[in-house]
Amino acid sequence: MIEKRTTQRHxxxxxxxxxxxxSDIACTVRNMSAGGAAIDLEGAVTLPQAFALSIACDKFVRNCRPVWRNDRRVGLAFVQ
Structure with missing residues (x-):
């Protein structure tokens, strides 16, 4: 598999x-970088082209867009 990320994810x-x-939909954030994140969703959810990701414990909010999806996991890119 060819790595396409420009920054390392943690x-x-x-x-x-x-x-x-x-509407708010709960998710689990599995990894993050300066440019994006991967999240897990509980069920099948149709996502729009743009939405906000928030992590309350970190007071983190970023606008993002989905870039890939594999079953329950969704890769996100943060947008300005």
Whole structure:
């Protein structure tokens, strides 16, 4: 497999939430970098092209977009 990431990701295991259209959906953040993250979702969720990822314990909020999906795991890219 060819590594396409421009920055190294660090493993984490934190509760988070994705927010769009006034709804929050719980997720588990599995790894993060300066440019993105990978999250696990509990079930099948149709995601919009843009939403916010928040991690309350870190007071972290970033706008992001999905870039790949594999079953329950979704790769996110942070956007400005």
């Amino acid at each position: 493993r984490v295991f934190k509760g988070g939430a994705i927010t769009f259209e006034g």
